[in-house]
Amino acid sequence: MAAAILADARAILLKQYKLCKRCFERHAGGRARQDGQCYICRGLMGNLDSTADKIIDAVRGYEFETFLIGATLPTQIYEREDTMRARLKIRGRESVKSQLTRELGTRLARLARKKVEYTKPDITVSLAIDKENNVDVAVRSRPLALFGRYVKKSRGVPQKQDRCPSCEGRGCDSCNYSGLSGYGSVEGVVAKGLVEMTGGQVPKFSWIGSEDQSSLVLGRGRPFYARVFNPRKRKLKKSRISGNGVTATLSVIEDEPDLQPRFKVKTKIHAKCERALAREDMKKLNSLAGAEVRFENRNKTASKKIHSARARRLHGIQFALTMVADGGLMIKQFVGGEEYMKPNVSEILGSKCECVMFDILGVELQ
Numbered sequence: 001m002a003a004a005i006l007a008d009a010r011a012i013l014l015k016q017y018k019l020c021k022r023c024f025e026r027h028a029g030g031r032a033r034q035d036g037q038c039y040i041c042r043g044l045m046g047n048l049d050s051t052a053d054k055i056i057d058a059v060r061g062y063e064f065e066t067f068l069i070g071a072t073l074p075t076q077i078y079e080r081e082d083t084m085r086a087r088l089k090i091r092g093r094e095s096v097k098s099q100l101t102r103e104l105g106t107r108l109a110r111l112a113r114k115k116v117e118y119t120k121p122d123i124t125v126s127l128a129i130d131k132e133n134n135v136d137v138a139v140r141s142r143p144l145a146l147f148g149r150y151v152k153k154s155r156g157v158p159q160k161q162d163r164c165p166s167c168e169g170r171g172c173d174s175c176n177y178s179g180l181s182g183y184g185s186v187e188g189v190v191a192k193g194l195v196e197m198t199g200g201q202v203p204k205f206s207w208i209g210s211e212d213q214s215s216l217v218l219g220r221g222r223p224f225y226a227r228v229f230n231p232r233k234r235k236l237k238k239s240r241i242s243g244n245g246v247t248a249t250l251s252v253i254e255d256e257p258d259l260q261p262r263f264k265v266k267t268k269i270h271a272k273c274e275r276a277l278a279r280e281d282m283k284k285l286n287s288l289a290g291a292e293v294r295f296e297n298r299n300k301t302a303s304k305k306i307h308s309a310r311a312r313r314l315h316g317i318q319f320a321l322t323m324v325a326d327g328g329l330m331i332k333q334f335v336g337g338e339e340y341m342k343p344n345v346s347e348i349l350g351s352k353c354e355c356v357m358f359d360i361l362g363v364e365l366q
């Protein structure tokens, strides 16, 4: 009863202000008889239908199930609402902004048959409203995280793409806003494919290990993560991208892990030695199985385990060494022994060796 009387009193007081239907109802809790000029929103709340139409236009082309609408309103609207509330001692009422975004959310949900979601919406609609109540609508979709593996069957394809020389990766006219110098590398091939498939921006990659430009990557391929910003499409299930001797298969994942997983790599090293090799030398190399290779890395001692090793003489001074080792072992240094790395191939054979080429036969995540 007391509350009803209070509400009536408030309604009477509110009549001192010219308010639109929504702004009146928001503060009085009752029904307003008429719509009209509004002291608080100056007609903004009366334009919800046309604003909703603008939003529908802006989200067209985005694949989404969930969304969130945010807005920035001119400070004058809040100031007027606050002033009126202070004078009439109105507390605990919904703000003009939250009513606006809530009502637009209801409309978008109904018109597009989608759901409002606060924590991880597929798209975020941002409204910027100026003093004249002009509404600018911007849409941004949640980045799409993918896990993939690539196989590289032709030599001479680098893993990473150089940045565009004109803009150093920021994106410019000459690189078509990709930030890349081209699309010849593994990164370039996959980036181009993902942009075409998702309609998003050029992705960011996290590679699980790396190889040489001249290396092949075989077996199930090298794993990697990719993150596509502002994708239009996000239902990709399982996708395949190929070009330049590279084939990548990718699937959408919930999110990229914070820590890169540990991994083991099976590598086939093709090397040569300064002297002719005997069968004994191959036995020495086979004994690398189980060894811990220690080396200095940024003033810290790191170690990588060799899980298996199998050496084979090729002809003359050349040999092949196939081994499974912890990911991140630097193959050329391990063969050459230039860097502080112990044990290393040159040391074991007592003669200077050099890595001619190496191929990745498989990468296993742990």
Ligand SMILES: [Zn+2]
Binding pocket: 019, 020, 021, 022, 023, 024, 038, 039, 040, 041, 042, 043, 044, 045
């Ligand atoms: Zn109003």
Ligand SMILES: [Zn+2]
Binding pocket: 164, 165, 166, 167, 168, 169, 170, 171, 172, 173, 174, 175, 176, 177, 178, 179, 180
């Ligand atoms: Zn550029």
